[in-house]
Amino acid sequence: MNLADVMDEVAGRLATIPGLTGRVYSHPVGSLTPPAMVVSYPESMEPHKTYRRGMARMKLPVLYVPGGRVSDKGTRDRLSQICGDSGPMSVIEVLESGTYNAFDVVTVEGIDFDVLTIGGTDYPAALFGLDVVGKGNRS
Amino acid sequence: MASVHTRDTVIIVDGDDISQYCSKSDFKRTADKHDLTTYGKKAKVKGGGLLDGESGIEGFYDSTAGTGPRAVLLPLVGQVVTFVRRPEGTGVGKPQDTVNALVLDYVETSPVADYITWAVKLDHSDEVTSITQ
Numbered sequence: 001m002n003l004a005d006v007m008d009e010v011a012g013r014l015a016t017i018p019g020l021t022g023r024v025y026s027h028p029v030g031s032l033t034p035p036a037m038v039v040s041y042p043e044s045m046e047p048h049k050t051y052r053r054g055m056a057r058m059k060l061p062v063l064y065v066p067g068g069r070v071s072d073k074g075t076r077d078r079l080s081q082i083c084g085d086s087g088p089m090s091v092i093e094v095l096e097s098g099t100y101n102a103f104d105v106v107t108v109e110g111i112d113f114d115v116l117t118i119g120g121t122d123y124p125a126a127l128f129g130l131d132v133v134g135k136g137n138r139s
Numbered sequence: 140m141a142s143v144h145t146r147d148t149v150i151i152v153d154g155d156d157i158s159q160y161c162s163k164s165d166f167k168r169t170a171d172k173h174d175l176t177t178y179g180k181k182a183k184v185k186g187g188g189l190l191d192g193e194s195g196i197e198g199f200y201d202s203t204a205g206t207g208p209r210a211v212l213l214p215l216v217g218q219v220v221t222f223v224r225r226p227e228g229t230g231v232g233k234p235q236d237t238v239n240a241l242v243l244d245y246v247e248t249s250p251v252a253d254y255i256t257w258a259v260k261l262d263h264s265d266e267v268t269s270i271t272q
Contacts, residue, residue, distance in 0.1 A: 048144075048145075048146045049162060049199065050158075050159055050160055050161055050162050050198055050199060051145060051146060051147070051148045051149070051150065051158040051159065051161045051162075052146070052147065052148075052149070052158040052159050053146065053159075054158065054159025054160055054161075055159070055160075055162075055199055055201075109252070133254065135159075
């Protein structure tokens with residue numbers, strides 16, 4: 001698997017979520033305007049899951065910042081749609097139903113929630129942990 | 140002399156190279172044991188008998204039609220096929236074992252929240268041919 005191709009395809013698929021077109025970044029950026037989603041660098045990559053580099057696996061984090069304050073109900077509602085397991089805005093539904101060239105299958109393993117402080121204001125964020133599996137560069 | 144990683148190991152079953160779907164394999168050779176102890180001995184005397192062996196292969200399921208592990212291995216259950224294993228990979232000077240083997244069983248496992256895996260047991264039949272490629 002090629003890391004850049006994987007990150008590009010994941011970002012491309014996420015950009016089909018209503019409201020996120022043009023707001024999904026395929027790599028970490030210096031600044032962003034919420035709502036926004038960022039495909040970050042892998043936590044780990046395993047190139048030898050099978051002999052002859054037949055299968056490779058990586059753990060890929062995706063950060064979603066909905067915008068709005070932690071205390072806003074609208075913020076909660078946006079997060080609920082993005083983090084839900086069904087619907088047109090569901091990251092799980094959108095990613096896991098996609099067809100990809102750079103890898104075989106992507107699974108949302110889990111979602112962690114955190115608060116980011118930007119300019120002295122707290123903003124909620126959701127961090128998706130993706131399990132990406134595909135064919136290695138077979139020897 | 141050096142340690143060898145398994146990333147180059149080659150597994151060929153019935154002429155199909157399924158290495159890219161394999162995550163683990165083993166190759167075991169055994170011999171029958173005969174007790175040749177006679178009177179007066181203070182310790183057992185043993186002799187070797189007929190040779191035997193078995194192999195196990197496991198890996199990650201792949202849906203590729205025709206050449207994926209399910210497509211290749213499932214139809215072979217109950218058949219005696221040629222099994223070739225190159226533990227250090229393909230290359231001049233590297234070891235290779237070839238044996239006829241009865242495909243004893245093929246098992247697919249689907250754990251929740253993980254990937255489907257497969258495993259197959261091979262029962263060696265007749266002698267092993269071990270060569271240097």
